[in-house]
Amino acid sequence: MDVLEHPRPWVPRAGDRWIVSAGRTHDCAWRRVSRYAPVVSHVLEPASSGRAKCRGCGQPITRGELRFGERLPNPFADGEMTLWFHPRCAAFKRPEPLLEVFGETAETVPDREALEGAARTSLAHRRLPRIDGGERSPSGQAKCRSCKAPIAKGVWRIRLTYFEEGRFTAGGFVHLDCSRAYFEHAELLERVLCFSPDLGAEERTELERACRTAPATPPAPPPSELGA
Numbered sequence: 001m002d003v004l005e006h007p008r009p010w011v012p013r014a015g016d017r018w019i020v021s022a023g024r025t026h027d028c029a030w031r032r033v034s035r036y037a038p039v040v041s042h043v044l045e046p047a048s049s050g051r052a053k054c055r056g057c058g059q060p061i062t063r064g065e066l067r068f069g070e071r072l073p074n075p076f077a078d079g080e081m082t083l084w085f086h087p088r089c090a091a092f093k094r095p096e097p098l099l100e101v102f103g104e105t106a107e108t109v110p111d112r113e114a115l116e117g118a119a120r121t122s123l124a125h126r127r128l129p130r131i132d133g134g135e136r137s138p139s140g141q142a143k144c145r146s147c148k149a150p151i152a153k154g155v156w157r158i159r160l161t162y163f164e165e166g167r168f169t170a171g172g173f174v175h176l177d178c179s180r181a182y183f184e185h186a187e188l189l190e191r192v193l194c195f196s197p198d199l200g201a202e203e204r205t206e207l208e209r210a211c212r213t214a215p216a217t218p219p220a221p222p223p224s225e226l227g228a
Helices: 087-093 095-103 112-124 176-183 189-194 201-212
Strands: 016-021 043-046 066-073 080-085 131-136 156-164 167-175
Touching: 066 087, 066 095, 080 087, 087 095, 087 112, 087 189, 095 112, 131 189, 131 201, 156 176, 156 201, 167 176, 176 201, 189 201
Parallel strands: none
Antiparallel strands: 016 043, 043 066, 066 080, 131 156, 156 167
């Protein structure tokens, strides 16, 4: 395999990959990997096609766009499976394996500093990776995971998700007004918008305004919800 010569900053090409395996890197260079390359742990590479979707936001990863692949044992068959993510989505939802790859390469990766910072923030605040976007409550049936009170119809709420056995599963909701207390972090807007791709421009503007004005502590529930 020939080492690829490239000017800095690195611009990904289909077939280029940073090879990371079991705590070691191979020759410390970006390489074009042949089909005979050994199976490795996690990968950063340009997407070879536009067919794969990001497991974080559910949107397609366009051909040639840098993507992160998390390799895991396949719980349904022998061998491994690869979960593909946009790097930013991985920094928000799967920070530990992304940082493992960054820890094994000194190469120039687009937006590396910002990605590493986001991933470290996700690790420092254990509930942040649960953020799965924002939406208006379609009914008043769901209860907030933070304050336990019902989330009224039309009120902004944040979806929660949990990563278990190689998949994300729905985990309920929190009031937007309870979000800062629940996630123990004030800067939530970028993460909430990242996982809200189906919102229109007007809805995104409303959600952004609601996130910026969310209280630092959740409001007290009305007396009827306290059993008074």
